[in-house]
Amino acid sequence: MRYSVFSLLAQTLAGHKGWKPAWRDAAPKHEYDVLVIGGGGHGLATAYYLASQHGISNVAVIEKGYIGSGNVGRNTTIIRSNYLLPGNTPFYEHSMKLWEGLEQDINYNAMVSQRGVLNLYHSDAQRDAYARRGNAMRLAGVDAELLDREQVRAMVPFFNYETGRFPIQGGLLQRRGGSVRHDAVAWGYARAADQRGVDIVQNCEVTGLSIENGRVTGVETSRGPIKAKKIALAVAGNSSRLAAMAGMRLPIESHVLQAFVSEGVKPLIDTVVTYGAGHFYVSQSDKGGLVFGGDIDGYNSYAQRGNLPVIEDVMESAMALWPGVGRLRVLRHWGGIMDMSMDGSPIIDHTPIDGLYLNAGWCYGGFKATPASGWCFAHLIARDEPHPVATAFRLDRFTTGRVIDEKGVGAQPNLH
Amino acid sequence: MRIPCPYCGARDAQEFTYLGDANPKRPDRMEATEAAMFDYVYQRDNPAGRFRELWYHGAGCHAWLVVTRDTKTHAIEAAEPAKPSKAGAAA
Numbered sequence: 001m002r003y004s005v006f007s008l009l010a011q012t013l014a015g016h017k018g019w020k021p022a023w024r025d026a027a028p029k030h031e032y033d034v035l036v037i038g039g040g041g042h043g044l045a046t047a048y049y050l051a052s053q054h055g056i057s058n059v060a061v062i063e064k065g066y067i068g069s070g071n072v073g074r075n076t077t078i079i080r081s082n083y084l085l086p087g088n089t090p091f092y093e094h095s096m097k098l099w100e101g102l103e104q105d106i107n108y109n110a111m112v113s114q115r116g117v118l119n120l121y122h123s124d125a126q127r128d129a130y131a132r133r134g135n136a137m138r139l140a141g142v143d144a145e146l147l148d149r150e151q152v153r154a155m156v157p158f159f160n161y162e163t164g165r166f167p168i169q170g171g172l173l174q175r176r177g178g179s180v181r182h183d184a185v186a187w188g189y190a191r192a193a194d195q196r197g198v199d200i201v202q203n204c205e206v207t208g209l210s211i212e213n214g215r216v217t218g219v220e221t222s223r224g225p226i227k228a229k230k231i232a233l234a235v236a237g238n239s240s241r242l243a244a245m246a247g248m249r250l251p252i253e254s255h256v257l258q259a260f261v262s263e264g265v266k267p268l269i270d271t272v273v274t275y276g277a278g279h280f281y282v283s284q285s286d287k288g289g290l291v292f293g294g295d296i297d298g299y300n301s302y303a304q305r306g307n308l309p310v311i312e313d314v315m316e317s318a319m320a321l322w323p324g325v326g327r328l329r330v331l332r333h334w335g336g337i338m339d340m341s342m343d344g345s346p347i348i349d350h351t352p353i354d355g356l357y358l359n360a361g362w363c364y365g366g367f368k369a370t371p372a373s374g375w376c377f378a379h380l381i382a383r384d385e386p387h388p389v390a391t392a393f394r395l396d397r398f399t400t401g402r403v404i405d406e407k408g409v410g411a412q413p414n415l416h
Numbered sequence: 417m418r419i420p421c422p423y424c425g426a427r428d429a430q431e432f433t434y435l436g437d438a439n440p441k442r443p444d445r446m447e448a449t450e451a452a453m454f455d456y457v458y459q460r461d462n463p464a465g466r467f468r469e470l471w472y473h474g475a476g477c478h479a480w481l482v483v484t485r486d487t488k489t490h491a492i493e494a495a496e497p498a499k500p501s502k503a504g505a506a507a
Contacts, residue, residue, distance in 0.1 A: 240462035251458040254438065254487070283419045299434040303489045304462040306417050309430045397456040399450070 003107055022187055023194035028201045030224050032060045034381055035219065035228035037206055037242065038181030039063025040073035041182075041367065042359055043234035044189035044200075044373020046381070051196035054382035059198045059416030060228075062221060064205035071236055074336030075367035076259050076293050078272050078283065080117040080177035081142050084133045085267075087392030087404040088345065089140040094389045096142075096176060099169070102371060106187030110180050111286060116271040118147070118155065120321075122166040126276055126290065130172040145173045147152075147393075156273060159322050165275030166320070179272060179283055179291075185370055201328070207244045215354035216246075232357045232381055234373075237337030239360035246353055249397050250360065251342040257299040257364045258306035258334040260314065262328040264288030271336030271399070280317035281326075289331060292318060296338060296364065306335035338364050345404035348376050348386070349395040357381050423477040431475035437461065438482045440499070453475045455458060464488055476503040 001007060001020055011018055036043045036048060039061050051057040063069070079099050083094035095394040103110055120129045127146075134144035148170045153161060161168050190200050201223070208220035209231070218227035233242050243250050265288050272283040294314035297306055311333065318325050339363030341347065346369065351358050358375045362369065376390035386394075397403055417429040437460055438477045443452040461478050480498035485491065 238464075240460065241464055244461075247457040250454075251460065253460050253462050254464075299429075300436070300462065300467055300469065300487050301490065303490055307429065307490070309428070319504060399454050 003109075007057070016382050019141055019318055022191040026060070026199035026201050028062065028204060028221070028223055029199065031218075031227040032199075033058040033228070034230045035059070035236060036061045036232045037219070038234035039067035039190075039200065039202065039237070040069075040070045040234065040236070041068075041185050041189065041230075042236065042373045042377070044186055044193060044361075045200045045298040046232060046234055046276045046359070047361045049195055049378035050191045050194070050195040050382060052105075054378060056382055057197035059193075060201055060205040060226070061193070061198060062201045062206065062219075062226070064203070064222075065189050066202050067200060068183055070339070071362075071366060072186045072370070074257070074259060074334060075234055075282065075287070075364075076178045076283070076291050077144050077182045077367065078117065078177070078281065079112075079180055079368040080174055080272075081368070082119065082133065082137060082144065082174045082177065082274075083118065083406060084136050085323045085404055085406050087272065088367065089136065090389040091376070091393070092141065092369065095369050096228055098371030098375060099180060099377045100176075102185075102188075106188045106192035108182040108191060110188050112178070112180050113286075114176050114178040115283070115349045116173055117274070118152070118271055119172055119274045120152065120168050120276045121172070122168060122240045122277045124169075125167060131203065134172050137165050138234065141392060142180055143174055145175070147173050155271060156269060158268075158324055159273075160320065161353060164320060165338050171273075171276075172231060174289060177272060178286075180367075181286075182367060185202070185298060189374070191214075196371050202322065204247070206242065209242075210357070211246060211353060211356075211410070228355075228382055230355045230357065232359065234359040236339045236360060236362050236366055239339050239358070243358070243360075244350075246351065246356060247305060248351060249275045250347075250358075251322050251392035252339045252361050254337050255299065255301055256301045256303060256306050256315070257293070257338045258310055258333055258335045259291065259293045260294075260311075260333040260413075261285070261331050262290040262325070263331045265290070265328065266335055275317055275321045278313075279315060280321060282318070282322070284331055290325065303337055304337060306333065338362070338366075342398060343403035343405045344409070346373070346393050348373065348390050348393040348394050350380070350384075361390065367394065417490055418490075419471060419473075419481070419492060420449065421473055421476055421479070422497060423479055424473065427473070427476055431473060432471040432481075433474050436472035437473065438470045458507060467491070471495075477494060
């Protein structure tokens with residue numbers, strides 16, 4: 001069923017009794033052309049673009065839990081393309097353009113909201129760094145505006161401007177940035193892929209990879225063996241575990257990142273703000289809760305739950321920036337497992353094993369990349385060559401010295 | 417999370433700084449080929465489960481510890497000095 005104002009009207013008149021499930025709950029077949037492991041945003045987008053852009057629809061997405069139960073359900077829903085380095089800028093801008101046309105493309109309301117992303121600066125040096133970043137963005141055709149303190153105050157008047165150790169001097173604004181309903185991204189891609197013949201297989205955990213003569217032939221799963229000519233890993237958080245099944249080690253550590261939502265309140269903040277003096281970012285969801293987060297917990301973990309010190313740190317940053325939030329209660333918080341790569345940038349590449357492809361290392365910037373990640377990964381799988389905007393995300397960049405260290409904090413995952 | 421420091425007793429993890437995997441050893445002299453250095457600097461086992469890792473007790477005894485922890489549950493099995501101490505030696 002195609003969603004439209006007419007289908008909504010027809011269902012309304014029929015008492016909303018005719019809605020069908022958005023995708024089939026498929027059982028795994030014995031063999032596929034391409035098997036995508038990981039039913040998150042990136043895996044589902046990959047399957048969708050394989051079918052829609054490359055005509056490869058004998059595809060299954062297998063997911064150990066239910067789709068969207070991993071990091072696409074954990075993030076803080078922010079999209080932006082305010083990157084500085086040449087390896088990153090065209091990729092994230094490609095992603096932003098795909099977000100802008102996503103809902104029409106997949107016929108699903110993902111609530112793409114270009115409410116702007118504002119990065120605050122608090123010192124002359126930080127202003128200069130943001131001016132440089134903004135210039136790099138504009139040279140690459142990305143929108144950026146450097147705001148002074150009064151322009152920022154006009155947008156978000158309730159922050160702490162006058163006192164404190166880190167007075168707000170201004171901000172770098174990308175108006176096309178914003179937020180997207182994260183669950184709808186998973187559901188929308190799943191539905192659109194399903195309509196093109198892709199099997200979405202849930203509750204199907206991979207327990208082993210079959211490799212013969214240096215080539216993958218299939219996987220062992222909790223629902224039996226599945227053969228495939230090409231196998232694509234999109235299991236951020238668990239990339240090392242899957243790679244270990246193929247006898248590989250990766251330049252990745254897994255760390256917990258927490259996110260928080262306050263109780264619902266009336267509209268307070270109509271943009272996304274990042275606090276430049278600490279690690280804190282905040283936006284308001286359409287349900288009214290403030291959605292915010294900060295640092296990773298900073299030690300290896302697969303626990304999918306966080307610890308208190310980071311919570312305290314995030315709340316301190318929140319109070320320093322915006323004393324008024326102290327009146328709100330935190331409704332819930334949760335943790336997800338991030339693939340922290342050694343330079344803070346992702347990997348979209350072949351592996352040394354024929355037919356095995358890797359999409360990993362998103363650190364905690366994976367959500368905004370979802371459409372371009374799927375787009376570029378599908379291109380790599382279908383044509384066996386990297387997409388032009390993702391050529392820098394090679395697995396061998398650590399040996400060749402072509403690391404992409406966007407934050408300039410060195411090659412250690414615990415610093416990103 | 418509380419780490420049972422062998423010198424200071426159980427202390428909040430906030431007193432410590434994390435370094436990472438305690439197993440890699442820096443290749444030395446003839447062993448320090450490009451491939452071996454790449455392996456040491458970048459590649460990680462990153463296991464889900466039992467893991468030996470380095471923590472520095474900066475707000476306590478200033479010792480480096482090897483903590484054995486389960487990365488799935490955060491349960492800590494042991495915390496030992498990273499180097500068997502010689503009197504007065506920096507750990």
